[in-house]
Amino acid sequence: MKKLLIATGIYPPEIGGPATYVRELEEGLKNRFKICVVKFSSVSSFPKVIRHILFFVIVLFKSLRHDIILALDPVSVGLPSMYAAKMLRKPFIVKIVGDYAWEQGVQRYGVTQSLDEFVKTQQTNKYIKRFQKIQKRVAHEANKVLVPSPYLKDVVMQWGIIESKITIINNAVTIPVNLPIRKKDKNFLVVSAGRRVPWKGFEAIEALRESHPSWQIEIISGRPREEVLSWMKAADVFVLNSLYEGFPHALVEAMTLGTPIVATNTRANKNIAGEFGLFIEPEDGRALENALSKIEKDPIAAKERAQKGRERMKQFELQAMLDTTAHFLDSI
Template structure:
């Protein structure tokens, strides 16, 4: 099978879509498939409209000998890719790991609601245009892949027939765990200080501002986006992994923290409900509830027994996802449309 992966970002860019696309680009050829990758990141140096035009031209050029075009979002790469697939008469599959219109609405157009509240409301011209674009891509796809039941439900609220939607959970990316003391030595931090690790993009729904306002005694909060090697060091070195989020399609980072056996505090937002079991493999706390978060962190730091319970439960949960064959399941879905 000849596949064109159209992705918004790709290594050395950091983020879930980059990790996902790179993993498939490695595993598909190992299983006998011919893969090309086209990253929108290669065109970001161009003026805004020019970058989309030249990306479209390149989808046409690179897609002409492909069996299927596999887009990784419904707008920035998906919208032009579905049009190119129609021109080329190629099969088109899209993976939707979030609501692009909502994300852009929050970051650029003043949307205040979280995703569940956003779906049933109308907004200004640009947000409604993005809604139409992502739903156009979804309607005209031969098949849609989602990483959680939660997102399958979101797409059904868009009006997409559930028979077109296939659930393929993320699997745990391989990260080399480093002994905690060694990781701290490499980072140049004290062996005695409690490290609270909250990685991720600085987007409004991640709730970093509230975490930064917490004052936890004898604890250092580490927040931000990190290169992969440094991220692995901090994940190895930390005492508690934090994800104060108002929205998750399905979190790679929670799975990675679980695989490392880290005590986790997060929310039950979105797809988190499908992996987070409060008191068993994580603590689930209300999004942006400052006092609840302070209490959860303080109590967990003071309770080694609870830390061990959550750590063991987290590793058991991660093991289930390590056993999943994400690439194999994706190949089956792509092959089914040809």
């Protein structure tokens, strides 16, 4: 039985897709691999640089007894894990679910470009260039790069990584059987969910409260996953108004629950939802309002689309992801 070390930035009870993913691997592959999870949270209280050095030391010593190192991001855990793998000559895999340099640029350094524009443009900010250099180096040094969508494969190839090194494995979605029941305060419940980051477009959704006082608009952020899912299930419509999604996990969850969706027409969103959602241009408040009004006026048609879309979500079932991942790891 192969021994797999997983280096992760977050881990339950922390909230987020990577935390859910690592728990799914840990539980779902335990009969096929001996798994050790190394959490960045164990060193996050230390100063910058020091915590990365400490994390490198932890990964290095734990990797002595493992066959494969899998890092779940290319910077915080990816860079220390890469150095540990090189020193020990162990196979190294990095999973990439977004462009860290772009995300930091938008949040901290005034970047206003879309990701598609960003990856094609020479950046001048020294910090952004440093992040780009790190993530490209880690992806280049990895034996394999894992991505959850064709869109992210194209992003990573823009970094100069050859196509044959990149493997696409869909993320999985599991829905608990007994979700809490949410009662609507108004007739039309609009829900969105995710991290409070600039590209999620929450402000445009919240702005509709003034012009549509009969709508109950709920933005769920930083809450336990079951609470988020219960709001999604109760909603008349789930909105994903983001400028960018590498893999729109929340969209898959909403569609698996049979909730009608409105989403921006980014490539990743359209790959997931196909013809079973209403799509709008990013940063178009009028189009967002019109799409929501359409669902409010014709909920039967919206529910019919949602039920058909629910069938499409079977490709994201957990067992399929686990089987594909196990086969991939066995091939390393």
